[in-house]
Each structure stands twice: as structure tokens, then as C-alpha cells.
Amino acid sequence: MIHFIFAVLIVFSTQVQAETMRLAATTSFNNSGLSDVLLPAIRMDTGLDVQLLIVGTGQAIRLGEAGDVDAILVHSKTAEAAFVAAGFGTHRRNIMYNDFVIIGPRSDPAKISEAESAVGAIQLIFEARNSFVSRGDDSGTHKKELALWSAAVLDPRHFGPWYKAVGAGMGASLNSASGLNSYIMADRASWLNFGNKGALELLFSGDPMLFNQYAYIAVNPDKHNHVNIQAARRLEQWLLSARAKSIINNYKINGEACIYLQWHALALYYIKGLI
Amino acid sequence: MNEIWAGIQEAFWLIIILDSDLIEITVRSLKVSFTALVVASALALPFGTWLAIRRFRYRRVTIAALNALMGLPPVVVGLIVYLLLSRSGPFGVLGLLFTPTAMIVAQVIIITPLIASITHQAMRELWSEYHDLLISLNTSKRQRVAALIWDGRRTLMTAALAGFGRAIGEVGAIMIVGGNIDHATRVLTTAIALETGKGDFALALGLGFVLIALTLVVNLAIHALSRTEREGTW
Amino acid sequence: MVNYPISVSLNSVSVKRRGKSVLGPLSLDFKVDGFNIVLGPNGAGKTTFLKVLHGVERVSYGTVKWSIPDAKARQSQAYVFQSPIMLRRSVRQNLAYPLQLVGMDKAEITTRVVEWAQKIGLQDVLDFPAPRLSGGEQQKLALGRALIRTPQVLFLDEPCANLDGRSTREIEELLKNATQAGTHIIMTTHDLGQARRLAGRILFFLNGTLHEQGNASEFFITPSTSAARAFLNGDIIE
Numbered sequence: 007m008i009h010f011i012f013a014v015l016i017v018f019s020t021q022v023q024a025e026t027m028r029l030a031a032t033t034s035f036n037n038s039g040l041s042d043v044l045l046p047a048i049r050m051d052t053g054l055d056v057q058l059l060i061v062g063t064g065q066a067i068r069l070g071e072a073g074d075v076d077a078i079l080v081h082s083k084t085a086e087a088a089f090v091a092a093g094f095g096t097h098r099r100n101i102m103y104n105d106f107v108i109i110g111p112r113s114d115p116a117k118i119s120e121a122e123s124a125v126g127a128i129q130l131i132f133e134a135r136n137s138f139v140s141r142g143d144d145s146g147t148h149k150k151e152l153a154l155w156s157a158a159v160l161d162p163r164h165f166g167p168w169y170k171a172v173g174a175g176m177g178a179s180l181n182s183a184s185g186l187n188s189y190i191m192a193d194r195a196s197w198l199n200f201g202n203k204g205a206l207e208l209l210f211s212g213d214p215m216l217f218n219q220y221a222y223i224a225v226n227p228d229k230h231n232h233v234n235i236q237a238a239r240r241l242e243q244w245l246l247s248a249r250a251k252s253i254i255n256n257y258k259i260n261g262e263a264c265i266y267l268q269w270h271a272l273a274l275y276y277i278k279g280l281i
Numbered sequence: 282m283n284e285i286w287a288g289i290q291e292a293f294w295l296i297i298i299l300d301s302d303l304i305e306i307t308v309r310s311l312k313v314s315f316t317a318l319v320v321a322s323a324l325a326l327p328f329g330t331w332l333a334i335r336r337f338r339y340r341r342v343t344i345a346a347l348n349a350l351m352g353l354p355p356v357v358v359g360l361i362v363y364l365l366l367s368r369s370g371p372f373g374v375l376g377l378l379f380t381p382t383a384m385i386v387a388q389v390i391i392i393t394p395l396i397a398s399i400t401h402q403a404m405r406e407l408w409s410e411y412h413d414l415l416i417s418l419n420t421s422k423r424q425r426v427a428a429l430i431w432d433g434r435r436t437l438m439t440a441a442l443a444g445f446g447r448a449i450g451e452v453g454a455i456m457i458v459g460g461n462i463d464h465a466t467r468v469l470t471t472a473i474a475l476e477t478g479k480g481d482f483a484l485a486l487g488l489g490f491v492l493i494a495l496t497l498v499v500n501l502a503i504h505a506l507s508r509t510e511r512e513g514t515w
Numbered sequence: 516m517v518n519y520p521i522s523v524s525l526n527s528v529s530v531k532r533r534g535k536s537v538l539g540p541l542s543l544d545f546k547v548d549g550f551n552i553v554l555g556p557n558g559a560g561k562t563t564f565l566k567v568l569h570g571v572e573r574v575s576y577g578t579v580k581w582s583i584p585d586a587k588a589r590q591s592q593a594y595v596f597q598s599p600i601m602l603r604r605s606v607r608q609n610l611a612y613p614l615q616l617v618g619m620d621k622a623e624i625t626t627r628v629v630e631w632a633q634k635i636g637l638q639d640v641l642d643f644p645a646p647r648l649s650g651g652e653q654q655k656l657a658l659g660r661a662l663i664r665t666p667q668v669l670f671l672d673e674p675c676a677n678l679d680g681r682s683t684r685e686i687e688e689l690l691k692n693a694t695q696a697g698t699h700i701i702m703t704t705h706d707l708g709q710a711r712r713l714a715g716r717i718l719f720f721l722n723g724t725l726h727e728q729g730n731a732s733e734f735f736i737t738p739s740t741s742a743a744r745a746f747l748n749g750d751i752i753e
């Protein structure tokens with residue numbers, strides 16, 4: 007009986023091959039569709055079978071701390087710094103940027119498309135008390151949104167029912183916003199790749215405050231000696247390679263670029279006169 | 282309405298062209314849930330039968346506990362299995378988190394009480410029917426259990442299928458312990474959750490219809506079995 | 516089969532269920548020989564008495580001892596319950612089951628099953644599911660299944676309750692043959708005619724106690740208690 011159960015367990019556990027590594031990445035990395043392009047290229051170039059766990063930044067960091075993944079790809083600078091400082095990661099490496107955008111009903115009742123800045127835009131939403139969907143899941147996007155509110159000297163904890171913290175991933179939150187015809191903040195890639203836009207439209211973008219930086223951190227083998235640090239380093243090298251650069255920079259959704267390698271993003275914003 | 286129509290079309294096409302991802306995901310779903318079913322049945326069928334026959338001190342408490350376990354929310358099971366299998370948890374060294382094995386473990390925990398409970402009820406009924414005769418025929422314990430299991434096999438199969446139905450349709454727990462990793466732990470339910478998240482309702486619905494078709498087959502089987510049971514044709 | 520003398524002794528046996536006394540206290544040395552019929556009104560404790568003797572009903576107090584060791588006693592007995600218990604299997608498998616339990620070889624089982632199916636008149640429905648037989652057919656099957664192991668002692672709890680006149684006569688023939696072959700019978704019945712036809716000895720129960728016992732011939736002609744007299748007359752027993 008016991009033997010039987012073990013036999014069954016072994017059949018499945020042996021499926022995990024040597025050249026597999028686990029990467030916890032944020033929802034936006036996957037929802038953008040970029041991972042679908044990157045993972046096959048990684049397999050081809052490095053032989054690494056990257057198993058992607060799509061979670062919020064908060065959970066990604068917890069997975070790294072517990073040693074359940076070999077590396078993380080997240081976008082919340084303060085949380086990353088704390089992660090590395092506590093010794094859970096070897097070092098952080100900026101990989102790519104994209105930007106956050108504010109989405110809302112096409113009619114734009116709060117008139118945020120005329121706002122001067124991101125903070126101005128959310129102030130308009132606050133004044134109009136128009137319904138707003140928040141991720142509310144401790145993700146990088148959620149943290150960025152909270153940073154905007156606090157820059158506007160507003161505290162969402164005291165908002166009325168128009169402020170809806172749904173506690174879900176980017177896609178599910180966008181679905182809610184689409185259903186409620188609400189304002190919402192999202193990363194550009196997830197928005198472009200989202201299939202259920204309904205009456206929503208991109209209303210505001212371009213403020214440097216909305217930069218969204220992704221960093222790659224390998225989990226420190228000193229904390230968890232079982233992690234596949236070799237593979238994690240190889241992936242890091244690859245992400246910095248010319249080939250990765252060209253794949254990422256050429257990645258377009260519906261003909262629109264949405265995610266950029268670090269240098270490129272800065273250059274782009276520079277060209278647009280935003281910095 | 283449009284969305285549902287598009288979903289039906291999508292499902293139709295996925296099946297017609299034998300979409301390789303769809304097949305992979307469906308096969309994995311079946312494999313995981315079937316393995317969980319076999320393991321859970323191996324535990325629950327003898328246990329439920331034993332519970333029906335044996336009188337012991339904590340029998341009532343055990344039955345109450347079993348029924349309570351049956352109502353365990355799968356996400357809670359998922360969370361507990363996750364914490365146990367995490368590298369920093371007690372079974373971390375096994376490295377099972379985010380593998381199909383972890384999903385099997387979670388599903389076994391979810392469906393074992395269900396199967397055991399149905400088994401117990403069915404076996405208790407059969408045992409009270411057979412009790413006097415089997416005692417009168419001077420049967421050994423082993424012979425009694427054999428008679429009960431053999432003559433109750435249809436009900437037991439129904440119990441097992443009910444467990445399978447629950448396992449294959451479950452999403453909360455396996456999302457947590459499996460991680461929904463493409464080509465590794467993605468199954469029908471988690472794929473549906475993912476596609477819904479992307480707002481790709483057509484594909485999500487398409488996968489949903491495949492799942493519904495599977496559960497329908499399972500439930501038709503249950504129905505057929507319980508009908509033959511009632512009519513007593515064998 | 517040799518007619519072994521067999522006896523059972525009950526030592527202050529009582530059965531209580533839900534605080535109510537169902538049987539006894541009863542002390543009795545009982546030489547089981549030939550055809551014994553247990554009579555008494557509904558609820559008198561006849562079924563309980565038979566089950567206690569056979570050991571399928573546990574006693575609340577006292578002991579039941581057969582003249583052969585306990586382990587062998589039930590092995591050499593058979594019981595036909597008041598409401599027949601059918602295994603959820605075919606008629607054939609029901610008949611075969613007691614023989615399979617004692618590890619008889621397959622060919623022997625097959626011949627015996629066919630032989631007994633004929634004796635109880637169920638040879639045409641051998642592969643029919645037993646639980647779907649009529650009440651009377653079920654009783655016949657239960658009887659065949661009990662006799663197939665040629666028991667030393669056979670308990671019958673109203674075996675003819677659902678049978679028509681003809682079937683009753685056929686069954687009575689079977690039972691007579693069985694007693695001639697050495698099987699001792701303890702049977703309850705509400706059919707006084709049947710009791711007169713078959714009984715060697717009568718045990719008359721009333722309110723959970725053995726009220727009167729004796730040879731059938733004496734009991735039916737000169738019952739010694741007024742209750743037995745009233746029972747035989749079909750009067751209401753006070």
C-alpha cells in the first residue's frame with residue numbers, strides 16, 4: 007500500500023529533469039505575452055527549461071525567501087532591496103522597463119486625459135469619486151499605485167465604496183474594471199495584451215513616475231543550498247545578451263512596443279522628451 | 282452571449298485540430314486526478330468499510346471528523362500542503378512543491394474524506410442488511426469484508442467517481458501547490474483561470490467546455506452505475 | 516447422517532433492548548431433537564429466542580452453551596430469517612455462497628447448487644438477481660441456502676409466511692426429509708395447522724418467557740395453562 011503510493015509519487019517526481027529552473031515572475035511579464043517568446047529562445051540558446059511561476063511581486067519575494075524558486079523577476083525596488091539586503095538574493099540586476107498606464111472609461115468622466123501628471127490624474131479621479139479598481143494584492147503594480155496616492159497625499163484606506171480593492175492579478179483586475187467601467191492602473195504590456203477591453207481605453211501615460219522597472223534576482227545559495235544557482239546565473243547572462251536585447255526590443259503587441267531593455271527605455275523616454 | 286458562442290466555436294476548433302497544448306493539458310489533468318483517485322481510493326475504500334463494520338471507542342468522533350474534513354475548503358488544503366512542501370517547510374527536502382506530485386497530494390487530501398464518507402454510508406447500509414446472515418454463516422472477518430466490498434462494488438465505484446469529479450474540477454488548491462507552470466503543472470482548471478485573467482474568454486470557455494465534457498462523461502458513468510445498482514441487474 | 520444427540524443449556528439468559536426486557540430471564544436445558552416448534556403471539560420473543568440460541572443476537576445477561584464447542588456450534592447450524600436476507604447476487608451465487616465459504620471445490624458446488632435449485636423450484640431463475648425474486652421465492656431460496664450445507668440444527672423463523680398452500684406443502688416435505696436425514700429443526704410459525712402437522716415438541720412463549728412446553732400431541736389436546744388454551748382457540752390472551 008505504502009509502497010504503491012511511493013511508486014506513484016516517484017513516477018511523477020522523476021519528471022523533473024536536471025536542466026530545469028524555476029523563475030517566479032510577475033503577472034505582467036506573462037500577461038504581456040513576452041514570456042511566450044522568451045522561454046523558447048532561452049531553451050534553444052541555453053538548454054534551460056525555465057518553469058515560470060506567475061505570481062504577484064509580494065508572493066514572488068516570499069517564494070524566493072522560502073527557497074522554492076531559483077530566481078525572481080519582479081518590479082518593486084524597495085521590496086527587492088530589502089530582499090537582497092536580508093541575504094536572500096545575491097544581487098539585483100535591472101533587466102527591463104516598461105511603463106504603467108491609467109485606463110478608464112472612454113467617456114473619461116474625471117477628464118484625466120487632460121491631466122498634467124500621474125498624480126494630477128489620480129487626484130482628478132479622487133475628486134470625481136469615479137469608481138476605481140485597485141489590485142489590492144501587494145503586487146508591484148499595487149505598490150506603485152499606493153505610491154501615487156501617497157504622492158497625492160491621499161489615503162485609500164479612507165476612500166468610499168468607489169475605490170474597489172479586488173485582491174487579484176492584473177488580468178482579473180482588468181476584467182473587473184471592464185465590467186464596472188472603472189478606472190484602473192495597469193502595466194502597458196498587460197493592457198495591450200488584454201482581450202476584454204470593453205468600453206475601456208488608455209487615458210493617461212508618459213509620466214516618468216510611471217516607469218516600471220523589472221529586476222532579476224538569483225536566490226542566494228548560501229541561504230538555500232539546493233537552489234540551482236548555475237542555471238540562475240546562466241539565465242541572467244542570457245537576459246543581458248544581445249539576443250535577448252533584440253527579442254525584447256522587437257517585441258510588439260498589435261504593432262505597439264511595450265517593453266524595453268533598460269538602456270532602450272531610457273533612450274525612448276529621452277527621445278519623447280519625457281526626461 | 283457573443284462570448285459564449287465564441288467559446289463554443291473555440292472549443293470546437295481546439296478539439297477538431299487536436300490542439301497540442303489542449304491535449305497536453307487535458308492529459309495532465311486526467312493523469313493527476315486519476316492518480317489522486319487511485320491513491321485516495323486505496324486509502325478511503327478500506328477505511329470507510331472498516332469504519333462501517335468495526336465498533337470502537339472513538340467511532341462517532343471519527344465519523345464526525347470525516348464529515349467535517351469533507352467540507353474542507355480546497356484553498357485551505359492547498360495552503361497547508363504548500364506550507365508543508367515549501368523548501369522552508371517540514372517536507373521541503375523532497376522538493377515536491379510545484380510538481381504534479383504536489384497537486385496529487387492536495388487532491389488526495391481533498392477527495393479521500395469524500396470517498397471514505399460515501400463508502401462508509403453505503404457500507405453501513407449494506408452491513409446492516411447482511412449482518413445477521415454473515416454472522417449466521419460463521420464468516421471470518423476477511424470473508425465479511427470481501428462480501429461487502431464485492432456486493433457493494435457499484436456504490437464504491439460511484440463514490441470513487443464522485444471523488445474524481447471533484448478532483449478534476451478543483452482549481453484553488455492545485456493553483457497554489459502546482460503553480461500553474463506551463464508544460465509542467467498546468468491543468469484544465471488552472472489554464473481556465475489563467476486565460477480568464479488574460480481576458481481571453483473564448484479560449485477560457487473553450488477549455489471550460491472540454492472540462493465540462495469530461496465531468497459530464499464522469500457523471501454519466503456515475504448515473505449508469507447507480508441505475509444498474511437500483512435495478513439490481515448484474 | 517448420524518443423529519447426534521445435541522443439547523443447549525441457557526443459564527438465566529435475558530435480553531434487554533432500550534431498557535425494555537425482550538426475553539427472559541430464562542433458564543433451560545433443552546435437548547434439541549427432531550422437530551421443535553416455537554409458538555406464541557406477536558412480540559412474544561420467539562425470534563429473539565431463536566437468534567439467541569443461534570448466537571446472532573447478543574444476550575444482556577446469562578450464558579448459552581451448546582453441547583459442542585462454540586466455534587463448531589454455529590458452523591453446524593443454519594438460520595432462515597423471518598424476512599429473508601438476499602445477497603445482492605444471482606440465485607445461483609446465493610446458493611453457492613455457504614459452500615464457497617467452507618472451501619468446497621467448484622464442481623461439487625455446481626452440482627449441489629443445481630440439485631437444490633430443483634428442490635426449491637427455482638431451477639429456471641438461477642441467473643436472476645435474488646433481491647428481485649418475489650417474497651415467496653426469496654423464502655424458498657433462503658431455505659435452500661440454509662439446507663445446502665446440511666446443518667445439524669436448522670432455525671426457521673416463519674419460513675412459510677409468504678407461501679401459497681402448494682409451496683407450503685412442498686417446503687414441509689423438504690423439512691421432513693431433512694429431519695429424517697438427521698437435521699434438528701427449531702421453527703416458529705403462526706400456522707397452527709402446520710404446527711400440528713410437523714411438531715414433535717412445542718415451546719410456547721408469552722411476554723418474553725417460556726410459558727409452557729411439552730410434546731406436541733399433549734400440548735394440542737390438553738394445554739396446561741389457560742393462556743395456551745386461549746392461544747389455541749384464537750382468543751385474546753389477557
Ligand SMILES: Nc1ncnc2c1ncn2[C@@H]1O[C@H](COP(=O)(O)OP(=O)(O)OP(=O)(O)O)[C@@H](O)[C@H]1O
Nearest residue numbers: 532533537555556557558559560561562563564597
Ligand atoms: N432491538 C430492539 N429494540 C427494542 N425492542 C425490540 C428490539 N428487538 C426486539 N424488540 C421487541 O422485543 C419483542 C419481541 O420481539 P421478537 O421479534 O422476538 O417477537 P416475535 O415473537 O418473533 O414476534 P412475531 O411473531 O411478530 O415475529 C417485541 O416486542 C419487539 O418489539
Ligand SMILES: [Mg+2]
Nearest residue numbers: 561562597672
Ligand atoms: Mg418473529
